[in-house]
Amino acid sequence: SSDNKFTVLYSGNIGLAQDLKTVIEAANLLKNYNIYFRFIGEGVCRSEIEMLAKPLKEKIDFHEPLPRDELIKYILRASVCLVPLKDKKLFNAALPSKMFEYMACGKPIIVSNRGDAKKIINDSMSGIAVDPENPNLLSDAILSYFNDAHRCKVDGKNGMTYVTGNLSKEVLISKKLNKIKSE
Numbered sequence: 113s114s115d116n117k118f119t120v121l122y123s124g125n126i127g128l129a130q131d132l133k134t135v136i137e138a139a140n141l142l143k144n145y146n147i148y149f150r151f152i153g154e155g156v157c158r159s160e161i162e163m164l165a166k167p168l169k170e171k172i173d174f175h176e177p178l179p180r181d182e183l184i185k186y187i188l189r190a191s192v193c194l195v196p197l198k199d200k201k202l203f204n205a206a207l208p209s210k211m212f213e214y215m216a217c218g219k220p221i222i223v224s225n226r227g228d229a230k231k232i233i234n235d236s237m238s239g240i241a242v243d244p245e246n247p248n249l250l251s252d253a254i255l256s257y258f259n260d261a262h263r264c265k266v267d268g269k270n271g272m273t274y275v276t277g278n279l280s281k282e283v284l285i286s287k288k289l290n291k292i293k294s295e
Contacts, residue, residue: 118258119148121190121219123183124210126155129203131196131224136164137247138254139172147258152186153177187217191264192239192257195223199244204228212279215271220264222253238271 120139126132132151139149149168151161152175165172178186187193193214197203204227211229214221221239223229230241240256242249257264 117148118146118191119150119189120192120194120254121150121152121187122194122196123152123178123187124208126151126153126158126161128157129198129206130155130157131198131245132157132161133164134224134245134247134250135194135196136161136168136172138251139165139168141247141251142254143168143171145255145258147171147254149173150175150186150190152183184217187214187219190219192254193217193219193221195221195225195229196250197223197225197229197244199224199226203244207232212275215275218268218272220257220267221271222250222257224250232274236270236274238267238274240267 120135122130122132122135124130135149139147149172151172154177158174162174165174175186193210195208195211195214197206197208203225206225207228211221211223211232215236215238221233223233223239223241224244224246225241226243233239233241240253242253
């Protein structure tokens with residue numbers, strides 16, 4: 113298991129909006145470091161991404177989508193979590209719920225975005241925002257956490273504080289709505 117390895121986690125849809133090709137390119141730039149990548153999810157681009165990842169199969173694991181409590185375990189074991197979005201205007205307003213889930217788990221986040229997600233990461237001091245579709249910037253951001261365990265802790269804690277302070281109402285409301293929906 114990856115408990116004592118430095119692991120970079122992506123979980124969610126492996127589709128057209130997510131820029132996982134850049135993540136694979138960054139993984140390749142980092143192949144001489146003890147840095148591991150874990151992708152959890154399904155989507156139209158998964159087989160293409162798995163093909164791209166083949167040369168790095170010692171370093172990259174793919175998992176099927178997991179039930180929520182299993183997924184949380186993997187998030188808690190990760191060193192850093194990714195929110196990689198493609199470079200499209202459309203995504204400037206994107207706030208993936210995944211991002212808040214990672215924060216709630218106390219994990220530092222690297223987000224590829226120039227818009228609202230970047231602003232939240234910067235305001236909350238919970239991670240690093242990099243320009244999308246740039247493997248060099250992404251690998252630098254991953255390395256800066258790899259080289260600084262203290263920063264991982266601090267940024268993770270900041271994210272947790274941000275979520276508990278700002279989102280608890282919204283989270284409770286959405287839980288209620290889900291409960292109503294499922295009744």
